[in-house]
Amino acid sequence: MSGGGGGGTTSNLRPKFVPKTPPCMNTCPNHVDIRGFITSISLAEKKGKSYDEAYTEAFYRIAETNVIPATIGRVCPHPCETACNRINVDESVSINKLERTVGDFAIEKGLPLKKLTDEKRQEKIAIIGAGPAGLTCAYHLARRGYNVTIFEAFPKAGGMLRYGIPAYRLPRNILDAEIKRIQDLGVEIRCNTAIGREISYDDLKNEYNAVFVGIGAHKGLNLNVSGEEAPNVYTGAEFLHKINSGESIDLGNKVIVIGGGDTAIDAARVAKRLGADTTILYRRTIKEMPAIDEEIEEAQKEGITMEFLAAPIEVLKNGNMAKAIKCIRMELKEADGSGRPRPVPIEGSEFITDATTIISAISQEPDFSGLEQFKHGRDWTKIDFKGETEFAGTYAGGDVIELSTVTVANSHGRKAADAVDHHFRSQTFEPEEKRFPPIISHEKMRLDFYEKLPRIPIKSLPVDERFGDLEKEVNSTYSHEEALAESKRCMSCGMCFNCEKCWMYCQVNAVVKTADLDHPFAFKLELCDGCKKCAEECPCGYIEMY
Known part of the structure; x- marks a missing residue:
């Protein structure tokens, strides 16, 4: 089949399909085939595949690199989404939640992992x-x-x-x-x-x-302040390890958590679920907190107090037990080695906060x-x-x-x-x-082709139902309908997604449809006059002229 339309000046250049690396895959530390697994879902109907077939294909694409997608889909800070080209249209694709959805499907269906070979090595x-x-x-x-x-x-x-x-x-x-x-x-x-x-x-x-x-x-790091040897002072890693091992800890009614990373947020949210009034002390501001943004937001929803620009200088004790923490106010100066503003103590700004348990979640090793x-x-x-x-x-x-x-x-x-x-x-x-092929940037794409579509939100447990149970999962997995809608927001950067633009705009019938559903178009270069229209109209930047 061939199509017509368009037109343009002729040249000696000829079109070529040139796969690119999408920025999401490039930014993912594990280089998961993000575009591949998402388009397995979004293009399933065009390829005549069922729901189960599409998700099975998506799982095995992910498993080429990531063997625990249901886990990663819950805990990864998803740097891939910050690099998503769709940000230049509306919002990034919810890559992390789609990965989780595929991972949960694989568990539900009992999909096994596949070996690359039947060979049995001696090593x-x-x-x-x-x-x-x-x-x-x-x-x-x-x-x-x-x-x-x-x-x-x-x-x-x-x-x-x-x-x-x-x-x-x-x-x-x-x-x-x-x-x-x-x-x-x-x-x-x-x-x-x-x-x-x-x-x-x-x-x-x-x-x-x-x-x-x-x-x-x-192994959690200590605060290196006097009084922290008290038995009701824990490191963040120690506290979470005990709780996650099933141990019971009497926190009292007032917990102070020091730190701004994921461990601090996790420790604070656990303490809150165990019934304690919980405060996070952090020496910088919320903007510099290294924790996952969504986790910070959820902690705030749960009523966890956050005291910024404050750092501990001493644990105060009653006998051998910690009863309060002495802190000092901080101000931010020029950036330090981490690239974040350097916190500096403000002389004479000390203050004391009562505590029945103190958790130092500043780092670990x-x-x-x-x-x-x-x-x-x-x-x-x-x-x-x-x-x-x-x-x-x-x-x-x-x-x-x-x-x-x-x-x-x-x-x-x-x-x-x-x-x-x-x-x-x-x-x-x-x-x-x-x-890897070259990375495709949004400047090389026809962003005007893509309709603005709202990101599909994740449903979460109402705040008042979260407490008293450490195992109630807060966020839910996409339904099939939600996952399909979200997958269709993927722009398939640098790879054909069968939009037919090249075929529709070619006036000389040099673009033809094929029976190969994975490569739906081919060029008849002997008919091409080099008008460049196919490359100019390709939304995803897959076609180049040579």
Whole structure:
């Protein structure tokens, strides 16, 4: 079939389909095929696919990189959305919530993970830590045929996903289902086995052909102020670990949380659910808080007080118990090494706030007990571009490298698995970023083609129903109808989505329809007169003239 219309000046240039990398995928630390999985849903009807077929295809596209989409879809700060080209039309696509929807579908339908090969490799790989980095590394090695064993120090797998994130954000049945799927691929997980204590690193290295270190950052940092040794003063990591392990803590009626990151917000929201009047103290302003914006907003909705431009200087005690915290007001000066304004104490501005429990959620670090050789001062573990440490055959990733997001941890685990596989196959390892096509910016697209469509909001639990239960999930998953509507907001940047513009505007019948639903158009270059109209009218920037 061919179409007509349009027109334009002729030239010696000829059109070519040139795939681009969408900025969402480029910005995602794990480089998930975001455009691919979303258009699996949005284009399903055009391709004659059912709801189940579309979501199944979307899941396996995601699983090429991210093995825990239902988890990531709940806890990732979604930097991909800040890079979404649709921001220049209205609002970014709700990528994170769509990923969660696909992940939940896969759990509901019991979709198994797929191996890349039936080959069974002889090499044995040991992974230290069953957090997101370790689980991801294990998955990508197991699907390549390797024999993988994860050694986990805690009673259950999940790392910070289980022990650092509250169940109201990440239900444990969701996490358990995604971990079991990895185990079903043949990965063995040995819990209550701390490498460096029960088994030495040297013994592990002697028994296994390669090792991946992903121990996470479970050790909270202290405030370094007098009085914080009181038993009712906790670090954020310690407090959340206890709660997430099922321990009961008598918080009293007045909790003060110090910090502005996700751990501080999580600790404050947990304390509020346990019945305490809760206040967050932060030395900068809300604008500089590193926590996820949505989590900050939800904390405010739940009635958590936020005291900005204040920092602790002493814990006041009654006997051996903390009874109050002495603070000082701060003012912001020029930016520090983090790029944020530097907080400076204001002389004579001290004040005292009563507290029955104090939680220091200022930061955390890995516990290197028994693995001290991997600690390099404040910089922790060092790796090269392959993810390999200074110890040949030992790789590392996740918070043991740097405090960051779960998606960054996933990317470390996947890269290390790729490097390990290349090593054992005697292949040259090259970072995948070097293989990506060029990034498509909104300036190279026809934004006027795209209709303004409101972002589909996520339904959340009414505030008064959230308290007294740590496991009531606050946010819901999209319905099929909501997910379909949201998926249609994706502009398919840099890839054909069958809008037919090129076909409609070609006057000389050089653009023809094909029977290939994934590549619905082709060029008959012998008919092309180089008018450029197909490239000029292509909304997504897929066509270029050469």
